[in-house]
Amino acid sequence: MLRLSLCFLALVLMFLGVVLCDAPLSIPPDNIDPKGYVAYRAKKPIVIDGKLDDEAWKDAPWSDEFQDIEGTSKPKPRYKTRMKMLWDDDYLYIAAEIEDPHVWATLKQHDSVIFQDNDFEVFLSPDGDSHNYAEMEMNAFNTTWDLLLTKPYKDGGKALNGWDVIGLKTGVHVNGTINDSRDRDKGWTVEIAWPMTGLKELSRVPVPPRDGDQWRINFSRVEWDINIVDGKYEKVKGKPENNWVWSPQGVIDMHRPERWGYVQFSTAAPGTIKFKPDAALPTKNALHRIYYAQREYYAKHQKYAASLEELGVKLPEGITQKPKFEITTNGYEIHLLQPGTPEKTWTITQDARIWASK
CATH class of the missing domain: 2.60.40.1190 (Immunoglobulin-like)
Structure with missing residues (x-):
């Protein structure tokens, strides 16, 4: 709590x-x-x-x-x-x-x-x-x-x-x-x-x-x-x-x-399977880094930034794709391709909802 x-x-x-x-x-x-x-x-x-x-x-x-x-x-x-x-x-x-x-x-x-x-x-x-x-x-x-x-x-x-x-x-x-x-x-x-x-x-x-x-x-x-x-x-x-x-x-x-x-x-026999780390975690972390930066940016400017350059954010190592910003009257959607999976794009919104689409 x-x-x-x-x-x-x-x-x-x-x-x-x-x-x-x-x-x-x-x-x-x-x-x-x-x-x-x-x-x-x-x-x-x-x-x-x-x-x-x-x-x-x-x-x-x-x-x-x-x-x-x-x-x-x-x-x-x-x-x-x-x-x-x-x-x-x-x-x-x-x-x-x-x-x-x-x-x-x-x-x-x-x-x-x-x-x-x-x-x-x-x-x-x-x-x-x-x-x-x-x-x-x-x-x-x-x-x-x-x-x-x-x-x-x-x-x-x-x-x-x-x-x-x-x-x-x-x-x-x-x-x-x-x-x-x-x-x-x-x-x-x-x-x-x-x-x-x-x-x-x-x-x-x-x-x-x-x-x-x-x-x-x-x-x-x-x-x-x-x-x-x-x-x-x-x-x-x-x-x-x-x-x-x-x-x-x-x-x-x-x-x-x-x-x-x-x-x-x-469903395997107990003790036979190892946990597999989430391959999407670096992409999700990158989007949340942008989300927190957008909160700070909005508090100062009363609007959301339309680019990484405006935010002054560096993405985590290994994230080479540039995110796509979509600014709306009520918030934003930011899309980022997951490295190594060209068919999967992750999206985050101003209220922290995050999901993948193909």
Whole structure:
């Protein structure tokens, strides 16, 4: 999630109808490669109780440990977090192991603002176009918050809080005692079965996925610094939450879908397939570099630039084709050919939507 104050600001401005797409904002570095994970087919459906003891999970490798949301330039998280995934025609299965010596939670109402507690979060976009993506958060009480983002907050996106993942299954197991400060816990584990049927409305790619397909996904853990006062857990006043993620965003904002990692679906025998990096990533990074430069240019000139020369942007190494700018009365479309694939052109617009056409 965003830092708490920024997140509430975005929500307030959203309900006031204020569009943030031309406001200055931090620019994520495009030299942090998104992480990739190969998800194999589950041998049988998984019982969602949070315990991770189903035989099927043995076929799923653990991910790398989570890092600070900004990357390795920041201190390593003090507690370990990792995840794993499986899939079948009905569900995307997600498991997570969350180390925490003091497991606590307060929120029990569905669709509460769960990141006010320590939580685990999933961000998912099957087609990866940065629009119409899903977010789901859960705490150690197994209280959930699911919402649909029409587009990122920075681009004037709205959070559809009334949207629910129909058929979503979640489970939590606490390895210790929740809300008891007298002992030391090991942590909590979660299981999620995300229905494929609920993902079809978010995507222009096949759902369920095909062998080798890749979706954009990321995971975040919010961890608050706490004190124990009169035997109760209290958040340290004035300190923002810690944001620990699977694939670093480079900035303190989970709502930059272009920075998420990838899940690659496989029907092969578990452990036999390597993740294949996205060949289009340099082209996408180049377009996002132009997108951020256009935001800055618009803030100064109240119009969009019509060329790289006006923007003063250098494209990443390996991008030799010149992008085509189309400026409209309401925004722009910028097109860039993917190197080595003359039939594929990528397009980005002023609200960060990105897609490929042939």
